[in-house]
Amino acid sequence: xxxxxxxxxxxxxxxxxxxxxxxxxxEPGVTGLIGPNGxxxxxxxxxxxxxxxxxxxRVTLDDADITSLGPHQRSRLGVAxxxxxxxVFGSLTVWENVLVALESRRRPAKLAQELLERVGIAxxxxxxxxxxxxxxxxxxxxxxxxxxxxxxxxxxEPSSGLDRAETDAFGSLLQELSxxxxxxxxxxxxxxxxxxxxxxxxxxxxxxxxxxxTPDVVRAHEGVREAYLG
Amino acid sequence: xTALLAYTIFGLVTGGAYAVVAGGLVLTYSTSKVFNVGHxxxxxxxxxxxxxxxxNRGLPQWLALLLVVGVCAPLFGLVIERFIMRRLAxxxxxxxxxxxxxxxVGLIGVAQVIWPPQARPVRPxxxxxxxxxxxxxxxGHDLVTLACAVLVAGGLYVLLNRTRTGLxxxxxxxxPELAALYGTRPHxxxxxxxxxxxxxxxxxxxxxxxxxxxxxxxxxxxxxTAYTAALVGRLRSLPWTFAGALGLGLVQSYAVAxxxxxxxxxxxxxxxxxxxxxxxxxxxxxxxxxxxxxRGTRGVAVPNALTTGVGAGLFAGAVVALALxxxxxxxxxxxxxxxxxxxxxxxxxxxGYGGVVSLGQFTFVGVGAVTVARLGSASPLxxxxxxxxxxxxxxxxxxxxxxxxxxxxxLATLGFAQLMxxxxxxxxxxxxVRGSLQVPRMVESATGQLLLAAGVFVLVGIGVLAVRxxxxxxxxxxxxxxxxxxATLGLNVRWIRVWVFSLSAAIAGLAGGLFAQLRETVAASxxxxxxxxxxxxxxxxxxxxxxSGALLGGVLLMLLPVLQSGFPAFAGxxxxxxxxxxxxxxxxxxxxxxxxxxxxxWRRA
Numbered sequence: 001x002x003x004x005x006x007x008x009x010x011x012x013x014x015x016x017x018x019x020x021x022x023x024x025x026x027e028p029g030v031t032g033l034i035g036p037n038g039x040x041x042x043x044x045x046x047x048x049x050x051x052x053x054x055x056x057x058r059v060t061l062d063d064a065d066i067t068s069l070g071p072h073q074r075s076r077l078g079v080a081x082x083x084x085x086x087x088v089f090g091s092l093t094v095w096e097n098v099l100v101a102l103e104s105r106r107r108p109a110k111l112a113q114e115l116l117e118r119v120g121i122a123x124x125x126x127x128x129x130x131x132x133x134x135x136x137x138x139x140x141x142x143x144x145x146x147x148x149x150x151x152x153x154x155x156x157e158p159s160s161g162l163d164r165a166e167t168d169a170f171g172s173l174l175q176e177l178s179x180x181x182x183x184x185x186x187x188x189x190x191x192x193x194x195x196x197x198x199x200x201x202x203x204x205x206x207x208x209x210x211x212x213x214t215p216d217v218v219r220a221h222e223g224v225r226e227a228y229l230g
Numbered sequence: 231x232t233a234l235l236a237y238t239i240f241g242l243v244t245g246g247a248y249a250v251v252a253g254g255l256v257l258t259y260s261t262s263k264v265f266n267v268g269h270x271x272x273x274x275x276x277x278x279x280x281x282x283x284x285x286n287r288g289l290p291q292w293l294a295l296l297l298v299v300g301v302c303a304p305l306f307g308l309v310i311e312r313f314i315m316r317r318l319a320x321x322x323x324x325x326x327x328x329x330x331x332x333x334x335v336g337l338i339g340v341a342q343v344i345w346p347p348q349a350r351p352v353r354p355x356x357x358x359x360x361x362x363x364x365x366x367x368x369x370g371h372d373l374v375t376l377a378c379a380v381l382v383a384g385g386l387y388v389l390l391n392r393t394r395t396g397l398x399x400x401x402x403x404x405x406p407e408l409a410a411l412y413g414t415r416p417h418x419x420x421x422x423x424x425x426x427x428x429x430x431x432x433x434x435x436x437x438x439x440x441x442x443x444x445x446x447x448x449x450x451x452x453x454x455t456a457y458t459a460a461l462v463g464r465l466r467s468l469p470w471t472f473a474g475a476l477g478l479g480l481v482q483s484y485a486v487a488x489x490x491x492x493x494x495x496x497x498x499x500x501x502x503x504x505x506x507x508x509x510x511x512x513x514x515x516x517x518x519x520x521x522x523x524x525r526g527t528r529g530v531a532v533p534n535a536l537t538t539g540v541g542a543g544l545f546a547g548a549v550v551a552l553a554l555x556x557x558x559x560x561x562x563x564x565x566x567x568x569x570x571x572x573x574x575x576x577x578x579x580x581x582g583y584g585g586v587v588s589l590g591q592f593t594f595v596g597v598g599a600v601t602v603a604r605l606g607s608a609s610p611l612x613x614x615x616x617x618x619x620x621x622x623x624x625x626x627x628x629x630x631x632x633x634x635x636x637x638x639x640x641l642a643t644l645g646f647a648q649l650m651x652x653x654x655x656x657x658x659x660x661x662x663v664r665g666s667l668q669v670p671r672m673v674e675s676a677t678g679q680l681l682l683a684a685g686v687f688v689l690v691g692i693g694v695l696a697v698r699x700x701x702x703x704x705x706x707x708x709x710x711x712x713x714x715x716x717a718t719l720g721l722n723v724r725w726i727r728v729w730v731f732s733l734s735a736a737i738a739g740l741a742g743g744l745f746a747q748l749r750e751t752v753a754a755s756x757x758x759x760x761x762x763x764x765x766x767x768x769x770x771x772x773x774x775x776x777x778s779g780a781l782l783g784g785v786l787l788m789l790l791p792v793l794q795s796g797f798p799a800f801a802g803x804x805x806x807x808x809x810x811x812x813x814x815x816x817x818x819x820x821x822x823x824x825x826x827x828x829x830x831x832w833r834r835a
Contacts, residue, residue, distance in 0.1 A: 087715040147719070
């Protein structure tokens with residue numbers, strides 16, 4: 001059961017402020033992080049996972065300040081993520097992709113196979129990863145992230161590339177992960193998925209936090225509709 | 231005071247010439263995103279051409295300068311851009327680097343064919359002019375150099391910041407497709423930047439000739455200084471590049487003036503450009519882990535344990551059969567080919583699997599050879615010590631270059647190789663004052679040497695394949711494909727790289743020990759900095775992703791000097807062919823052997 005706090009995080013790229021003084025809390029369960037393109041969602045993920053240093057602000061996990069830790073150190077504390085623009089290891093097979101992430105564990109070969117079955121892409125196990133369809137590659141990133149047995153899982157647009165049935169299966173998987181006590185953060189454009197499965201939703205717009213609350217609160221919020229419709 | 235002024239002026243003049251060269255490098259890089267390793271070689275060939283016109287054919291200096299800088303060099307830049315670099319747009323750094331090294335080596339071959347070695351004095355410009363500043367004399371040539379530097383600085387600034395063409399050039403770097411939509415023509419702009427870049431390389435080369443003399447390799451590698459200056463400007467900023475070039479010129483000049491002239495400090499002076507390159511790289515900001523898009527490479531199939539065993543058995547059988555058939559001269563040559571093959575196996579690991587281009591791999595061979603030679607006896611233990619020392623040196627370079635990756639890492643290996651070359655391998659530290667050491671052989675007969683080399687090759691080959699199939703191999707490839715994802719999975723990307731570097735250096739060092747005892751006499755001249763470059767090219771041409779490729783590359787490396795001494799007329803041509811082949815084949819690092827693999831799989835299909 002882990003709690004992530006983002007406190008006053010600002011990220012500037014030269015003149016542009018991509019994330020502007022954002023503070024939010026992620027509790028166990030499924031949390032949605034939504035907003036129009038360019039709202040700063042992926043940049044915030046980069047900051048939380050340690051791939052980007054914020055210009056100011058801090059990130060804590062269970063009250064420990066992790067702002068100065070590198071990505072691999074955060075991973076060992078239980079932070080894992082997937083990527084909006086896929087980052088699978090294209091030269092390795094699907095199975096090897098997962099294996100890389102769990103080789104410090106016992107019986108890694110079997111665990112890797114089980115994880116592929118769990119996300120539903122066991123059929124691609126032997127294929128080279130840069131040849132599988134986008135949807136399967138996204139699920140592969142999920143399996144690979146799960147291989148680190150994370151307490152905090154950051155999923156960046158996991159459902160794009162999935163069809164309706166696959167999306168439903170993915171939704172059930174989200175509930176399972178949440179039931180296992182993991183905190184899952186979902187960046188998503190599929191509103192049915194967000195409203196259907198999230199316990200809590202944060203809305204970003206132009207780098208600022210617009211509103212936080214339950215799906216119902218967010219749905220009723222005037223500013224959210226404006227932000228999306230422009 | 232007078233001396234200080236004189237050395238300052240000398241430093242500024244040299245720095246001015248560096249600035250001209252470095253300015254061209256930054257221009258081509260910032261508009262085509264290809265770092266031209268061959269930039270210095272272009273300057274070298276054009277300086278030779280200038281000598282041909284101005285000194286050999288007796289053209290007036292100004293006309294020769296105009297023809298070379300204004301016509302020949304730009305045309306040459308256009309040709310390189312059109313036939314080599316354009317095909318590589320968007321290719322990974324490793325591939326463009328190899329193509330650049332191919333151009334470099336090819337140009338050295340061209341120069342050797344057209345202008346065989348001899349002394350070629352070049353008259354300075356305006357040698358009857360000159361001014362006195364205080365008690366220091368500034369020659370006409372110095373004034374011309376400074377004027378050129380100022381003109382080039384001003385010209386490039388105006389071009390990039392004040393003209394439509396310059397604006398379009400800068401736009402094309404960021405988004406060539408988008409710029410094309412707005413009516414610019416990325417190809418044309420890239421061609422223009424290569425033309426100007428080559429002209430500046432030529433101008434810088436010609437200005438430097440009275441100082442450094444016309445020489446194929448010295449002039450080509452002189453641009454390491456220009457690389458350093460360009461890196462001060464992060465390969466983008468022209469003002470910083472110029473400042474860096476002037477600073478380098480001054481540091482070098484003051485070093486000549488004020489450092490003691492004991493043998494160590496003399497070699498230290500020569501190492502200053504490389505040392506500064508290293509310092510600049512260390513001062514670079516941590517390169518961010520690249521995110522965005524799937525990368526994968528299609529290697530040749532990795533044999534499983536059974537196939538490896540069968541392959542090793544067949545190879546061993548073939549070597550034993552050969553050992554019985556051939557005379558001792560050929561056996562010695564085959565042994566050398568296998569030793570080179572082991573060096574290339576170290577590159578299969580580092581470059582083929584790990585995706586790291588090393589421009590200094592032969593340095594580790596030198597380290598292993600010197601260690602064994604210094605130990606004075608060739609035994610399995612001393613070979614092992616040689617490998618360990620090389621591994622330690624490899625770890626050192628990986629640790630110092632931890633912050634940088636890709637192009638900068640490759641340049642760091644080059645800087646490191648030059649540092650080792652000047653400070654250790656070419657100085658009395660390594661081979662003593664006579665410049666050579668005797669090493670007793672482990673086994674006396676040439677046949678024995680062949681079997682020894684074959685045994686080590688088989689063991690290392692099996693080891694490399696085992697690494698590839700195992701945990702470290704998967705990790706190396708994962709780091710190559712996406713270091714960002716690796717980091718978020720808890721892998722320490724830097725330590726993996728240190729491991730790979732050390733392991734690869736250890737293999738190269740082991741080969742160095744074998745080389746030393748096979749040759750019986752090893753000398754500083756065996757490990758010149760330049761030898762690194764053909765090594766990389768042969769690795770890529772033969773195939774840097776497989777053990778068979780390493781074997782083929784080893785044979786080719788052994789054959790090159792044999793062919794060159796057998797057909798002296800062919801010597802330079804062979805080097806040209808090597809460069810051209812590498813530039814052409816750079817796209818496919820699986821190399822020539824992969825054609826064989828493909829033919830085999832078709833036959834079976």
